[in-house]
Amino acid sequence: MTKKRPTAKRMIIMLICVGSLLGMLIGFNLYKAHMIKKLLMRDGLAGATVTSAVVSYQTWQPQLSATGSLRAARGVDVTTEVAGLVREIAFSSGEEVRAGQVLLRLNDDSDRAQLASLKAAAELSQTVYTRDMAQYEIQAISKAQLDADTAELKSKRAQVEQQAALVAKKTIRAPFPGRVGITTVNPGQYINPGDAIVTLQAIDPIYVDFHLPQEQLGQLEVGQRVAVNTSTFATLSFGGQVRAINPRVDSTTRNVEIEAVLDNRERKLLPGMYANVKIDVGSEQRYLTLPQTAIAHNAYGATVFVIRPGDHKNARGETMPVAQQVFVTPGPTRGDQVAILKGLHEGALVVTSGQLKLKNGTPLIINNRVLPADSPAPTPQEQ
Incomplete structure (x- = not known):
């Protein structure tokens, strides 16, 4: 009986020591987590840094957009019907010539x-x-x-x-007025029938050819105003009107070809340039508008992160907002902007960049010093 008492005493002491050790370990981990959280808050890393924008109504003019190619009203590579030795070149490369003006004489x-x-x-x-x-x-x-x-x-x-x-x-003349290109033919050179002498292009007015889906054919008509811009003159817009609509729809692409004529008195536009074509159709519409960068897409649809008040405090004791993901129905786009048809209301504050690191309830730090593009008519930026 006396031998069991020391054994029980030792067991109690050992349990007390193990419990104390476990308590110290748990307390240390809790203290460590608290200090890490405090350190992160002090360094401003407790929240995700994002940019924001307020959802607001804007007036949109519905437009049809397409990419086309510029074409001269009349253009030809001047050639000769007969062979012969070149005696005289009567023009300068890049010159404006008149109809009937002598370009070249053969012997x-x-x-x-x-x-x-x-x-x-x-x-x-x-x-x-x-x-x-x-x-x-x-x-x-x-x-x-x-x-x-x-x-x-x-x-x-x-x-x-x-x-x-x-x-x-044996005397080659300009068949119509226009601008000649660069020639490589020289006096004394022998040329054969069909050899190109120089290109001649009548570029005022100038045509733009483009295609639109057959679904949009009902919104088009001859005489409709068009606006054209090119990357060459990013800040300029050239006006014109629809001149012709092809009476046949391409059976492969289901697109219809449209021809528009543009004023080119300043000779800035040249045949072969690609052009962005926009046609105003219908009446103006009002849409809730956001930068396209605010929209995130996943397997379930399009979402945005709305900025809501939160209860998380930073090191200064200030309440930090939090992110809340909501589904939206996006509509048409215009430049850097997208229309929101459902899911948001006017005045809502949404995240426009930095969504990849967010989830519901993530504390946010809003920094709008550098904002994503939000232009209805963006232009290429110089590198």
Whole structure:
């Protein structure tokens, strides 16, 4: 009986020591967590830093948008119908030329000599015909002889016209007014029929060709106003109007081709440029509007994080707002903006950047010194 008492006493002492050790360990971990939390709050890392924007109504003009290509009203690569040696280049690269202005002359000396010979033969035939006509009137020659003289005269005149046309082809003229491009042809060079001499483009007015889906065809009509801009002149907008709508829809893409004509008196637009085309359709609409960066997409739909009051305090004792995720129905887009059809109300404060690190209840630090793009008509930025 006396031997069991010391054993029980030792067990009690050991349990007290183990309990004390566990208590000290738990207390240390609690103190450690408290100090870490305090340190994070002191360093401003307890909340996620985000930017914010207030949901507000804006007036939108519905538009159809497309990417098109500019095309000259009239454009051609000037060539020659006949072969020959270049004698003279009568234009400068990049020059504005008139219709009928001489661009190039080929060597035509032998052709002109041949023309002079044929003209002399035609004049002789004319003399013979005139003399035989007088003799026929006095019955000195037969009608068959006079008919032969007539046919000979017509043949000689036709040969003169044919040779004159050949001589004219040795002088290349501008078929219409416009601007010539850069030529690589030089005097003394031999060119063959079909060889390109220079490009000629009539660029005022200028056309823009673009395509739109067949679903939008009902909103289009000839004469409708269009606005065009290019990356070359990012701050300029060029006005024009729809000139023609293709009566056939492409059976592969189900798109319809549209042609619009633009004023280009300043010659800023050139054929081959790509262009962004916008057409105003319908009446103005009012939409709740947010920057597109505010929308996050997942398998369940589109969401935004609304900023709500919270009970989390920072190191200065200030209450920090928290994030709350809500589903929204986005509508049409305009530049950097998107319309919100359902899920938000006017005046709501939402997160516009920094959503990747958020979840419901995350404390927030709002810093709007650098905001995401929110322009209805953005322009390319210089690098």
